[in-house]
Every structure is written in structure tokens, then in C-alpha cells.
Amino acid sequence: MSGGSALIRRRYWTTRRRDQLTAYVFITPALFGSLVFVFLPLVLVVWYSLHEWNVLADTFNFVGAENYRKLADDPNVPAVLRATAFFSIGLVVLNLALALLLAVLLNQKLRGTTVFRVLFFSPVVVSLLAWTIVWGFLLQDNGGINGLLDTIGIDGPNWLRSGGTAMASVVVVQVFKNVGLNMVLFLAALQGVPQDLYEAARTDGASPWTIFRRITLPLISPTILLTSIITVVGSLQVFAQISVLTQGGPGTSTTVLVYYLYQQAFQFHAFGYGATLSVLLFLIVLALTVLQWQMRKRWVFHEH
Amino acid sequence: MSTKAKLFLYGILLVLCVPFVFPTWWMITSSFKPNADIFSPSLLPSSWSLEPWRQVFELQPFAQQYWNSAYIAVVVTAGTLVVASMAGYAFARIRFRGQNALFLLVLVGLLIPSEVTIVPLFRIFNSLGLVDTHWPLILVPMLGPPSVLATFIMRQFFITLPGELEEAARMDGLGRPAIFRRIALPLARPALGAVAIFTFLHSWNLYLEPVVYISSQTKYTLPQALTQFTDAYQGQLWNVQLSAASMTAIPVLIVFVIAQRQFIEGLAHTGLKG
Numbered sequence: 212m213s214g215g216s217a218l219i220r221r222r223y224w225t226t227r228r229r230d231q232l233t234a235y236v237f238i239t240p241a242l243f244g245s246l247v248f249v250f251l252p253l254v255l256v257v258w259y260s261l262h263e264w265n266v267l268a269d270t271f272n273f274v275g276a277e278n279y280r281k282l283a284d285d286p287n288v289p290a291v292l293r294a295t296a297f298f299s300i301g302l303v304v305l306n307l308a309l310a311l312l313l314a315v316l317l318n319q320k321l322r323g324t325t326v327f328r329v330l331f332f333s334p335v336v337v338s339l340l341a342w343t344i345v346w347g348f349l350l351q352d353n354g355g356i357n358g359l360l361d362t363i364g365i366d367g368p369n370w371l372r373s374g375g376t377a378m379a380s381v382v383v384v385q386v387f388k389n390v391g392l393n394m395v396l397f398l399a400a401l402q403g404v405p406q407d408l409y410e411a412a413r414t415d416g417a418s419p420w421t422i423f424r425r426i427t428l429p430l431i432s433p434t435i436l437l438t439s440i441i442t443v444v445g446s447l448q449v450f451a452q453i454s455v456l457t458q459g460g461p462g463t464s465t466t467v468l469v470y471y472l473y474q475q476a477f478q479f480h481a482f483g484y485g486a487t488l489s490v491l492l493f494l495i496v497l498a499l500t501v502l503q504w505q506m507r508k509r510w511v512f513h514e515h
Numbered sequence: 516m517s518t519k520a521k522l523f524l525y526g527i528l529l530v531l532c533v534p535f536v537f538p539t540w541w542m543i544t545s546s547f548k549p550n551a552d553i554f555s556p557s558l559l560p561s562s563w564s565l566e567p568w569r570q571v572f573e574l575q576p577f578a579q580q581y582w583n584s585a586y587i588a589v590v591v592t593a594g595t596l597v598v599a600s601m602a603g604y605a606f607a608r609i610r611f612r613g614q615n616a617l618f619l620l621v622l623v624g625l626l627i628p629s630e631v632t633i634v635p636l637f638r639i640f641n642s643l644g645l646v647d648t649h650w651p652l653i654l655v656p657m658l659g660p661p662s663v664l665a666t667f668i669m670r671q672f673f674i675t676l677p678g679e680l681e682e683a684a685r686m687d688g689l690g691r692p693a694i695f696r697r698i699a700l701p702l703a704r705p706a707l708g709a710v711a712i713f714t715f716l717h718s719w720n721l722y723l724e725p726v727v728y729i730s731s732q733t734k735y736t737l738p739q740a741l742t743q744f745t746d747a748y749q750g751q752l753w754n755v756q757l758s759a760a761s762m763t764a765i766p767v768l769i770v771f772v773i774a775q776r777q778f779i780e781g782l783a784h785t786g787l788k789g
Contacts, residue, residue, distance in 0.1 A: 226685075233691040234609040241602035241621055241666050244658025249624040252632035252639070259635060316528060321521060327528050329775050331535050336771040336778060339720040340738040341760035345542040348753055351554070355541060358556035387534045395783040448628050451722035455742060469630045469723075476634050477727055486634045493631045500626055 253493070259486035266480045278487040290463045291471045294378065298467050299446040301382040306442050307435065310390050314397035315423075328398075332391035339388070343455045346384040347371065350456070374464045377457050381465055385452055389445075393438045400434035401427065440503045444496060468492050539764065546758040553753045567754035571762065574755060575740055576733050581762070584737040587652050588718040594657040595665050595714045596707055603669025604695050608681065618670075624663035629655065630723065637727055651728045652721060652736065661717050665710045668784070672706035673699060709781030716782075719767070737763045 263274045282288060313331055317324045334342055349355040350370040357367035370380045404427060412422045428435075450469045453459060459466035459474070466474075472492065476485025516524075545553060546567055548560040555561070571577050605611070606618050640651045656662065676699060684694045700707075725739045735743070741763060744756040771778050 230609050230691055231611045233695075234605040234611040234614075237601040237605035237609075237695075238617060238621075240598045240658065241662065242617060244598065244662055245621045245624050248636070248655055248659035249627055249632065249663070250620075252635035253627060255635035255638070256632060259638075313531065316524065316531075319524060320516065321524055323525075327532065328779070329772070330532050332775070332779055333539065333768065333771065334535055335782060336716065336767050337539055338738065338741075338760070338763045338767065340722060340741045341542065341764040342538065344741060344756055344760050345538045345545075348545070348757065349538065349541065353554050355554075355556060358554065362556070387538075391535075391779075392783060395779055399783070444628070448630055450630070451720075451738065454722070454726070472630065472634075473723065473727075477637075482634055482638070489631045489634055493627065496628060496631070497626060 256486045256489045256493075259483055260490050262483045262486075264481075264483035264486075266482055274483070278484050281484060282487050282491065287463055287466070287471065291466050291468055294463065294465055295447065295467045297378055298382060298449060298465075299443050301379070302385055302446045303439050303442045305382060305386045306390050306393055307439060309386060310393035310397050310438065311435075313390070313394045314401055317394070317398055318401045328395075331394055334388045335391045337388075339451055340455065342388050343384065343452050346380075347456050350380055350384075371457050372461055374461050377461060378465050381449075381452055381456055384456065385446075385449065389442075393442065396434055396438055397431065400431040404430045436503070436506060440499065443499055447492065447496060468495070539768070542757050542764070543761045546754055546761045548754055550752060550754045567752075567758040568762075570752070570755045571744075571759045574744055574752070575735075577740065577759060577762075579733050580735045580737055580740040583649065583734060584719060584763075587649055587736065588715050590653055591656045591718040592711050592714045594653070595662050596711060598657065598662055599665035599669045599710060600700060600703065600707065601695070602666045603671075604673050604699055606666070607670045607673035608676070608699070609691065621663055621666060624660050625667065627660060629660050632659075633723065633727060640728065646728055647730050647734060649729075649734065652718075652724055655724065656714070656718055656721070661714060665714060668710055669703070669706055672703055676702060705781075708777055709784050712778055712781045716767070 260278050261273060261275060262271055263277065264271045317328055317331075351357075352369040352372070356370070360367040368376050370376045408426050408430075409422060412426055417425070447467075448469060449467055450473065453465055453467060453470045454473075457465040459470050468488065469492065472485055472488040475481045475488060540558075544559055547563045547565070548555070549562075549564055549566070552561070602621070606614065606621075636651065636655060637646070640646050645651060680698055680702075681694050684698050689697070720738060721736065722738045725736045729735055729739060732740075732743075737759075741756065741759050744752045744759060746752055
């Protein structure tokens with residue numbers, strides 16, 4: 212008997228060991244990728260940010276915190292951060308409000324909502340550049356939108372070339388591109404609200420608005436938090452839209468952080484300063500993520 | 516709901532549809548207009564011209580660029596599926612030493628947008644002599660941040676699989692690799708589909724990376740090529756540009772219409788986990 216159990220135990224251990232080996236083999240590519248394409252460049256970006264490094268002039272000198280002093284003194288940086296904040300906040304507010312409105316509408320008992328769902332979602336799968344280019348075309352001074360406004364007697368502005376409208380235009384283009392994603396998430400959340408809560412509220416004579424505010428909103432608050440975080444972090448990565456529609460202008464009014472980083476590193480060849488801006492971008496994303504964890508604990512009504 | 520209320524709702528939905536559907540419609544119809552009346556506000560071209568569609572291929576090696584985007588997206592998608600499903604499976608189903616620490620290590624990648632690391636990555640690829648090749652556009656998405664998201668999604672899926680299936684297979688004498696291939700992977704089809712859609716679109720839309728890495732016109736990917744249609748005086752050839760944009764958008768839109776449920780659920784699912 213004892214020999215048998217030893218045999219079983221030995222077999223168990225060999226299976227266990229083989230399993231372990233398989234596991235290490237299975238995670239090797241992902242681990243290698245994380246180390247080489249995430250961690251190594253992250254360490255390097257901090258290291259580079261401590262250097263004055265111009266590719267054209269072929270200089271690479273350790274300068275300590277010089278780039279960070281430059282960052283603090285750079286007259287463009289406040290404008291860049293303002294533009295970034297404006298884009299992110301504008302996008303999140305408009306995106307979430309519209310996504311919620313569309314989800315509520317599609318959640319009605321109505322025939323054909325599937326078709327509308329597909330239509331509202333379709334820009335998500337249209338190539339980003341195609342979508343941006345056609346909106347750039349529509350927003351030209353003599354483009355489709357001003358043509359439309361003209362027919363009702365309004366003289367539209369040159370949307371992408373005037374300081375007051377350029378950023379708002381970029382935000383709107385991006386809202387319509389991706390609002391479908393948040394709409395679908397909200398729709399799933401709305402369908403998860405127990406029907407008997409609505410029944411009970413209606414029997415108590417609550418108005419639709421009260422029901423929405425007191426029952427629907429609290430119950431979908433985890434989804435609201437989640438979508439707002441995804442949308443904010445995504446908004447910090449906006450590049451193609453700025454590059455195609457406004458090239459950061461007029462002035463610096465649409466120069467968001469990633470676009471400024473690109474200009475400094477790849478147009479002005481100031482790699483050290485570009486790395487410093489990358490560190491700033493990383494810190495902002497990190498701060499937002501920590502904020503998300505904190506808010507999850509406090510604000511959200513319930514967690515699955 | 517009363518008929519009146521229904522009609523009212525339909526009215527609202529139709530109006531709301533305009534900014535979602537009209538741009539795509541306008542892109543496709545305007546691509547058949549001559550550049551002279553490209554700004555004419557008619558919903559359909561007064562005369563249909565295939566000239567802009569032909570010019571797309573004359574002004575740039577567009578077929579080559581199309582192929583570049585297509586093969587890169589396919590390779591990245593296939594590679595990501597392999598990398599992410601293997602790692603996701605191991606993290607979810609096998610107990611091994613250092614599992615939690617290693618998983619945490621991989622997860623940190625979710626925190627780091629690829630824009631943060633583009634300066635050092637450019638330097639690395641430059642020193643390897645891989646600038647102006649497609650390697651950065653393949654390797655970084657396949658192994659970097661997007662692949663981390665895919666790994667996370669696959670792990671979340673594999674964790675929900677009932678253990679009995681694997682036990683039974685084990686009794687039949689199957690080893691881990693066989694269990695993974697024959698039992699777990701076939702069950703993971705919905706998750707794999709979601710990851711495939713998300714990865715393909717991510718690669719298809721990639722813009723900052725090609726702009727940074729690629730400088731030869733024959734190596735451009737579509738997003739990069741789309742911005743380059745100008746005449747000899749740098750004037751924008753809108754109709755040609757819109758033709759190229761249509762060619763980029765239409766195939767994906769067709770697949771979307773056919774498999775809209777998988778697209779919507781898949782992308783919402785991956786977005787949710789991101």
C-alpha cells in the first residue's frame with residue numbers, strides 16, 4: 212500500500228512539475244513582451260529625460276533635472292495642459308451624456324432598436340483616419356456643414372481655423388466616433404436594473420425623472436465610473452485627430468500633450484525633452500488610475 | 516406606449532442618427548464627384564465619376580499600401596491571439612511559483628499607454644536598424660500594451676471555465692498542452708473573437724507609430740497614406756482622398772454589418788476590461 216501511494220505521489224509531483232514547466236513556457240512570450248516593450252522603455256524614458264539629447268546635433272549629455280526645469284519654465288506647457296484638460300473633460304462630459312441618452316432611448320420597448328444600435332455604433336468600426344478626414348472635409352470653411360448652415364441663413368465660422376471653435380470641433384468629431392462603445396455599455400447596465408424596482412417606484416407614484424435619478428443612476432453608477440475612466444485615459448492618447456484636423460492650431464489652442472510630445476521629439480528632434488513630456492504623460496495616467504481606485508471605494512453604489 | 520409617443524421617439528432617433536451616418540454617406544458619395552464641385556451641397560453627385568478612384572492608385576502605390584496594412588493587421592492579430600491565449604490560460608488555470616507576482620508584472624502594462632514609451636522604442640528600433648521597416652508596427656502591438664490587454668481578457672475568460680472538464684481530460688491521460696489546445700481553446704471562441712476584432716481594428720487604425728517609424732511611401736500603411744493625397748501645389752485632392760478613405764472603411768463596414776452582434780459585444784467587452 213505504502214509503495215502504491217508513494218508512486219501516486221511521485222506521479223502527482225511529476226504532473227505538477229510538468230504543469231509548471233508548461234506554464235512558464237506559455238507565459239514566456241507575454242512576459243518577454245512586457246519586459247522589452249513596456250518596462251525597458253519605461254525605465255529608459257526616465258533615464259533619457261535626464262539628458263540633453265538632440266539627434267540632429269548628435270548630442271547626448273547628462274543634465275540632471277535640467278529638462279524638468281525647462282518643463283516648468285516652458286511657456287507652452289500651461290497652454291498644452293489647458294488644451295489637454297479641455298479636450299478630455301469636454302470629451303468625457305459630452306460622450307457620457309450622449310451615450311446615456313442613446314442607451315435610454317434604445318432601452319425603450321420599440322421595434323427596430325437593433326437597427327439604430329448598429330447605426331450609432333458604426334463609426335466605431337470606420338477607420339479612424341477615414342472618419343477624421345471626412346469630418347475635416349465637412350468642417351472646411353466652404354464645406355458641407357457651413358453649406359447646410361447657409362441654407363438656413365447662418366454664416367458659419369471656419370471651424371478648424373478659429374481659436375474659439377477648433378477644439379470644440381475636434382471634441383465633437385471624436386464624440387461621434389466612439390460614443391457607440393459607451394452606449395452599448397450603458398445599455399447593458401440599464402438592462403441589468405431589476406424591473407421590480409421600477410414597478411415599486413411607479414406604484415408609489417414617482418415621476419419618470421425621479422425614477423431615473425433615484426433608481427437608474429445609482430444602479431448604473433459603476434458603469435458611469437468605468438466608462439468615464441476608459442474615456443479619460445483614451446482621450447489622453449488623441450493624436451491622429453489633432454494631426455489631421457488642426458495640427459495643434461490655431462496657435463497652440465489644440466496642442467494636446469501627446470501632440471506636443473510628438474512635435475518636440477520627432478519634429479524638433481529634442482528627444483530628451485520629449486522623454487520628459489512622456490514622463491509627465493505617464494504621471495497623469497497614473498494619477499487618474501489611482502483616483503479611479505479611490506473613487507471606486509467611496510462613490511460607487513455597489514460593485515459586482 | 517402610445518403611437519404618438521412612439522412616433523416622437525422614432526423622430527428623435529432619426530435626427531440623432533444624422534451625425535453618425537451622414538459623414539460615411541458623404542465620404543462615399545463625394546468620392547465620385549469631380550474635385551471642381553466637391554463642395555457642392557448635393558446629396559448625390561450630379562455626375563458619377565470613377566476618375567478619383569482610379570487616381571488613388573496613380574498618385575500613390577495604394578495597392579501596395581493596402582497590402583501593407585492588411586498583412587500587418589493579420590500578422591498582429593494572429594500573433595496576439597497566440598501570445599495572449601497561452602499566457603491567459605497559464606495565469607488562469609495552472610498554479611505555478613511566482614504566478615501572482617508575474618501576473619502583476621504583466622498587468623502594469625495596462626497602465627502605460629504606448630505614447631509614453633514611443634521615444635525610447637524609436638531609439639531601440641533605430642539602433643537595431645529597424646526604422647522604416649514594418650517590424651515596429653508588428654512587434655510592439657503584438658507583444659506590448661495591446662497584447663497585455665488581450666492577455667488580461669483571455670485570463671478573465673479562462674478563469675470562468677469549469678474545472679471538471681480539465682479533470683476529465685486529465686483522467687484520459689491528456690497533458691496540459693493538449694488540454695489547452697483541444698479543450699480550452701475551442702471553448703474560448705467568443706473571447707478569441709472579441710480579441711481578434713479589437714486587435715485587428717487597433718492595428719488597422721494605428722497612426723502615431725507609422726508616422727514616427729515609416730518614411731518610404733511604398734512602406735506606408737493606410738492611415739498614413741490617406742493623409743498624403745495632394746496635387747503638385749500641395750492643394751488637397753479631396754475627392755481622391757475620400758475615395759481612398761472609402762476603400763479603407765467599406766470592407767470593415769461590410770464585415771461589421773454581417774457580424775454586427777459579435778462586433779458590438781466583442782468591442783464593448785474588450786473596452787469594458789480596458
